[in-house]
Amino acid sequence: MKLPRYKQLHQRLKSDILSGHYAEGSLLPSENTLSAQHKITRVMVRQALSALEQEGYIARRQGKGSIVCAQQPALGLLSFRGFSEVLGETEHSATSQFLSKPHATTWSKDFFFDLSVSEQKAGCITIERLRKVDDQPVMLEFTYLPNLNIPNFCDKKWVQGSLFRMLYWYYQLEITNVDQRIRALAAEAETAEQFHLDMGTPILHIHRKYGTNRPNYFIYSSLYCNTEHYAIGTIIK
Amino acid sequence: MKLPRYKQLHQRLKSDILSGHYAEGSLLPSENTLSAQHKITRVMVRQALSALEQEGYIARRQGKGSIVCAQQPALGLLSFRGFSEVLGETEHSATSQFLSKPHATTWSKDFFFDLSVSEQKAGCITIERLRKVDDQPVMLEFTYLPNLNIPNFCDKKWVQGSLFRMLYWYYQLEITNVDQRIRALAAEAETAEQFHLDMGTPILHIHRKYGTNRPNYFIYSSLYCNTEHYAIGTIIK
DNA sequence: AAACTCAACTTGTATATACAAGTTAACAGG
DNA sequence: CCTGTTAACTTGTATATACAAGTTGAGTTT
Structure with a gap:
């Protein structure tokens, strides 16, 4: 050892x-x-x-x-960029608010990724967040963590407003890779309301599965993005 | 040296x-x-x-x-995944066809990224490709390379059907990072036709700027994706 | 036949040393 | 004051050596 x-x-x-x-x-x-x-x-x-x-x-x-070096952004971190300008270089800072207190539940029956037995048994912690830029809602983010070896997660304070920094700080958990699938779809009633958009407006949807430095420990996210005014930026290195 | x-x-x-x-x-x-x-x-x-x-x-x-090791996929490579199934693990193989022979032109006046003077002067090589899965058009890809130190590019044979492998083979050019911005938008007449979709159907649009191992040499792409039947997958490591 | 031992291989960790090459600040000479 | 040299630092490249620890297959014992 x-x-x-x-x-x-x-x-x-x-x-x-x-x-x-x-x-x-x-x-x-x-x-x-x-x-x-x-x-x-x-x-x-x-x-x-x-x-x-x-x-x-x-x-x-x-x-x-x-x-x-300056702290590099988290793997696969999303940013918001205006594109009224031709090049749209400007990056806009987003605020994040919780739609509910992070809480432990069971997994949804039709969860979007296949789960292992141990993940199923452990149950999941659900985090619901809404991100805004200039007071406009731009991203609705649902994050799901298996409730395994992350004791007292819901009571911990977040580190620098970041879930991932918090996971490293308390549990030495690091994100090693991201597997995502992206779609464009028409906003349904619920999401349209969250984003103050008309039903049927094209919005972005991303499913993510994060790999970590703990073998067989994964984190899942489902993200809805309103890209009417800000494009979603990513940097891959 | x-x-x-x-x-x-x-x-x-x-x-x-x-x-x-x-x-x-x-x-x-x-x-x-x-x-x-x-x-x-x-x-x-x-x-x-x-x-x-x-x-x-x-x-x-x-x-x-x-x-x-098995050859790892190119940085930021996109794949196509069905999602009729709950988990949608299956990856579908795509065919690629040229809409025009790669050709040298000048840059468009309202190009989507800011260009340096030397890039402007060099002009660009334009590549227009359409990718299909199961004979359904799923991705329309426009790629632009500065015509700088890539002699006889248009005459070279492609390596394993991949632009990037070809660039490495002939010019030792490697992709080191990708900067992209993603939007969902309603299909316009032209793209709708390419994809056999109704106008206004939500489609995905991605702007990309690829960094390379040559300082100040960048490759640009504009991608339109039909995500009606296949989601766009990426793996970030 | 099955189980055990061991020798010969592999990569991993570690020490000690030497000189090349890039950076910087102090100092000497104009 | 300005300029060029130098000395003292830094990281980069390189050699030689030693033992620990994981893997494998051949040979021995049971």
């Missing part, structure tokens, strides 16, 4: 970056310094730093040092 | 994998073998293999060896 020393260093540096101990844009201690401080060779220090670089936490410059 | 030896080995192994010299599922020569063959230390061999592993070309197993 003992972690190799370079992995220990890797985790240590990572949590120090995430906690703000090393500020964004500042330099990490040099490889020789880390080597001396942690009493491991520079080769092992470099192995830890390579992993951090790969994950996007630092950028290394020969002759300069290891620079702490 | 001389590449370090471990990077040479990395490139060599990569092209050997892509050319099929090392079959999918087979083992690469062991680290010691590679070390002896190329007369570099095992430390350097491991550096090359780590890069290959990171890129997804191989998977390493302690005690076993380095296993050549």
Whole structure:
């Protein structure tokens, strides 16, 4: 169960970056310094730093040092972009409100993904959120988590308004991949009302299945987007 | 300009994998073998293999060896999935046909992304494709490449029916990231006809900007999708 | 035939060392 | 004041070596 020393260093540096101990844009201690401080060779220090670089936490410059990077957006994060302008570069900040307190329930009988037996048994935590830009509702998001090994989830405080940061903070849960399917469909009565749109207006619908660093632990989302005024942006790296 | 030896080995192994010299599922020569063959230390061999592993070309197993992986799908590749079934796992294979031979033109005046001066000057190559599943048209794709340092592009043969594989094969051009914005909109007369749909049917529209391993070289796409019968799938890693 | 042992392979972790190459600030000379 | 050199730092590339730990198949024992 003992972690190799370079992995220990890797985790240590990572949590120090995430906690703000090393500020964004500042330099990490040099490889020789880390080597001396942690009493491991520079080769092992470099192995830890390579992993951090790969994950996007630092950028290394020969002759300069290891620079702490700005926090990269979560995998598959959606943003809202106006497109009245030709290029529509501007990114708009969204507010998020809960339509209900996150609560534990059973899974819907006709859930949109196939569930394993253990997921079925555990039941799910449902999160219903509405996102607005300029007071206009643009996204209706339903998120479902299997109620497995995330004790007291509903009582925890959210970290920086983000579900995923919260999951990392309390449970060391990280999103490793996203599998999604997208459709355009005509708004039905209910969603049309939420978005203040006429029935039948084209809206976007996305089903998502998030993979995590816990084997066989997945998170599911169903998203409805009003793209009348803002397009949905994603960056894939 | 001389590449370090471990990077040479990395490139060599990569092209050997892509050319099929090392079959999918087979083992690469062991680290010691590679070390002896190329007369570099095992430390350097491991550096090359780590890069290959990171890129997804191989998977390493302690005690076993380095296993050549199945070719991973291109970054942000779209697939078509039926959803008549509840879970809609099935992935459908699409055929692709050219609506016109790829040809060099000037950029449209109201192009959907902002272009640099050098891109403007170079002009663009336009590719118009229609994709079908079960003989039903599902995607209309317009791709635009700056006519810069891709000599004789229009005369080249496509590799495995893929634009991106072709770009790698002839020009070592790789896609490093995708920036996209998605909207749902009502089909206009023209697109409705292409898709055999009624005017006003909700369809999907995606603008894409692909980043590459060539600094400041970008590829642009505009995609219209008929999601009446097949949802658009993406996997983000 | 089945089970166990072991040797020979594989990758993983680790130390110690050397020099090349990029960056920066201090310092000397004009 | 400005300019060029240098010294002291940084990361990058590279060698040589050692042992730990997982895998596999051949050979031995039961």
